[in-house]
Amino acid sequence: MGSDRHIESIAVTWQESLRRAVRSVEELLTLLSLTREQLPELDSNPNFPLLVPREYIERMEKSDSCDPLLLQVLPLAQENAQVTGFGFDPVGDGLSARSAGVLHKYQSRALLIATGLCAVHCRYCFRRHYPYEDSPTSLSQWDDSLRYIQDHRAIEEVILSGGDPLSLGNAKLFGLINRISSIEHVSRIRIHTRFPVMIPNRIDADFIEQLEAIVGAESSKSIYMVLHVNHANEIDRPLMQAIAKLRRSSVVLLNQAVLLRGVNDTLEAQKDLCRKLADSGVIPYYLHQLDRVAGAAHYECDESLGEALVAGLRRELSGYAVPRFVKETAGELSKTLIL
Numbered sequence: 001m002g003s004d005r006h007i008e009s010i011a012v013t014w015q016e017s018l019r020r021a022v023r024s025v026e027e028l029l030t031l032l033s034l035t036r037e038q039l040p041e042l043d044s045n046p047n048f049p050l051l052v053p054r055e056y057i058e059r060m061e062k063s064d065s066c067d068p069l070l071l072q073v074l075p076l077a078q079e080n081a082q083v084t085g086f087g088f089d090p091v092g093d094g095l096s097a098r099s100a101g102v103l104h105k106y107q108s109r110a111l112l113i114a115t116g117l118c119a120v121h122c123r124y125c126f127r128r129h130y131p132y133e134d135s136p137t138s139l140s141q142w143d144d145s146l147r148y149i150q151d152h153r154a155i156e157e158v159i160l161s162g163g164d165p166l167s168l169g170n171a172k173l174f175g176l177i178n179r180i181s182s183i184e185h186v187s188r189i190r191i192h193t194r195f196p197v198m199i200p201n202r203i204d205a206d207f208i209e210q211l212e213a214i215v216g217a218e219s220s221k222s223i224y225m226v227l228h229v230n231h232a233n234e235i236d237r238p239l240m241q242a243i244a245k246l247r248r249s250s251v252v253l254l255n256q257a258v259l260l261r262g263v264n265d266t267l268e269a270q271k272d273l274c275r276k277l278a279d280s281g282v283i284p285y286y287l288h289q290l291d292r293v294a295g296a297a298h299y300e301c302d303e304s305l306g307e308a309l310v311a312g313l314r315r316e317l318s319g320y321a322v323p324r325f326v327k328e329t330a331g332e333l334s335k336t337l338i339l
């Protein structure tokens with residue numbers, strides 16, 4: 001493979017990239033020149049199997065078993081440990097489900113579970129046990145959920161989340177977005193996605209064209225996109241090019257990161273991340289304290305560490321380059337600001 005692996009990954013479509021994503025631990029080790037001896041805690045988890053695109057693997061350091069990108073996708077035996085306080089629905093999604101696929105927790109915004117599929121399986125994902133099979137899968141199945149939004153005039157913003165909404169093809173995705181934009185009281189549409197980070201060529205010409213049609217339409221809705229970058233090494237040229245395309249089409253770009261042990265738990269790592277985001281025109285929006293989902297306890301950092309990091313960032317960076325450090329508590333009316 002070697003050098004032609006890189007050339008191929010540039011030429012293929014995003015669907016092809018997703019098909020060719022690595023799903024075997026053995027293959028991942030081979031690509032990174034690592035051995036099982038270097039990763040004694042390695043384990044497979046059939047309920048939430050390894051999934052990582054080659055475009056992401058290319059950004060990992062060869063022979064480094066502690067690479068911060070690798071640590072986000074590597075299934076470890078610790079995931080099977082039962083740890084008090086870590087559960088299957090850590091943020092109370094179940095309590096806030098209103099209609100199929102609609103979570104309405106916060107007054108002015110509703111969140112749609114657009115799909116259960118993602119470009120990657122992040123081991124710390126707070127929805128790793130979410131019952132996606134209960135959410136709509138075809139456009140017509142969204143009727144009830146869209147009626148819910150239509151009936152609730154307090155909803156100013158609809159958030160497409162999941163899973164990753166960009167797993168849907170453009171036809172399905174924009175079919176849904178266009179129906180949402182036809183609801184008068186919804187003035188903003190927000191897309192939570194990790195796709196541009198994982199497979200940057202997801203931001204193809206057709207995607208940009210359809211996006212511009214919405215922003216440019218008479219009803220003129222604003223589009224916000226919240227990326228999910230946890231480490232500066234994730235920001236390479238292809239991602240920067242995708243970001244540049246999105247910015248040219250008037251999308252407001254924000255980032256949310258999760259504070260993760262071994263990945264981004266130093267001031268250096270947070271500073272590099274926020275600087276590189278700001279340099280690319282992406283505002284660091286949230287730094288999340290880890291949601292206590294079963295299987296992710298080994299990623300947890302003390303809240304006091306997060307506070308110290310963000311205080312450090314505030315001393316060294318422009319105000320807008322410092323994220324709000326937040327956590328989510330089931331039943332609260334908004335995310336809770338820690339610092």
Ligand SMILES: *Cc1c(COP(=O)(O)O)cnc(C)c1O
Nearest residue numbers: 103104105106109110111159335
């Ligand atoms: C986090 C979240 C939102 C968005 O909250 P903001 O603070 O506006 O970013 C909306 N709905 C649900 C269900 C959420 O979990």
Ligand code: SF4
Nearest residue numbers: 118121122125163194
């Ligand atoms: S991309 Fe988002 S929803 Fe998908 S596994 Fe990662 S954190 Fe979870």
